[in-house]
Amino acid sequence: MLRDVDVQVELGIEPPFVLGERGMIEHVLVNLLSNARDALASLSPEVPRRLRIVAQKIGDTVRLSVADNGGGVDPAVLDRLFEPFVTTKGPDRGVGLGLSVAVGLLEQLGGSIELGHEAGGAIFFITLPAGTPPLTVLDMPPSPSPLNSP
Numbered sequence: 001m002l003r004d005v006d007v008q009v010e011l012g013i014e015p016p017f018v019l020g021e022r023g024m025i026e027h028v029l030v031n032l033l034s035n036a037r038d039a040l041a042s043l044s045p046e047v048p049r050r051l052r053i054v055a056q057k058i059g060d061t062v063r064l065s066v067a068d069n070g071g072g073v074d075p076a077v078l079d080r081l082f083e084p085f086v087t088t089k090g091p092d093r094g095v096g097l098g099l100s101v102a103v104g105l106l107e108q109l110g111g112s113i114e115l116g117h118e119a120g121g122a123i124f125f126i127t128l129p130a131g132t133p134p135l136t137v138l139d140m141p142p143s144p145s146p147l148n149s150p
Helices: 022-041 075-080 098-108
Strands: 005-010 049-058 061-068 112-118 121-129
Touching: 022 049, 022 061, 022 098, 022 121, 061 112, 098 112
Parallel strands: 005 049
Antiparallel strands: 049 061, 061 121, 112 121
C-alpha cells in the first residue's frame, strides 16, 4: 500500500462534463492512476510523493491531465509507449497493455491521450469531447397540468 501521497484534484468551480461511456473513461483513469502509484512507490521514502489531476474545458473539448513526480517514463520506451506489450515493469506487474487499451478506448470516444513531462515525473493528457450537464428536475420546464388543459 502506498501512503503519504499529496493528491491535488482541480476540477474548477463547475466541473466540466464529457461525452462518453463512464466505464471506458474509468478504465483509462484507473490505468493511469495505477501507473502513477507504481512510479511513486519506486521513490525513496524521503522524497515527497505528488499526484495532480486537473480538468479544463477548452472550446468543445475537455482536457484532463494526470501528473505525478514518480521519475517520468523510461526514455528507452518513449517512442513505443502506447504500443501493446510495452512495459517498464517486471513480469509480475502487468504485460504492457494498459496504455494501448487506453488509446483504443479513447479513440472510440472521439478522444486522445498523449504524454508530456512534468518536473521529476510524467503527465498524461486526455482529451475528450465536451458534453453538457444533465438536466435536473429544477432545470426542466414545467409539464402541462391536466387541470389547466382546455
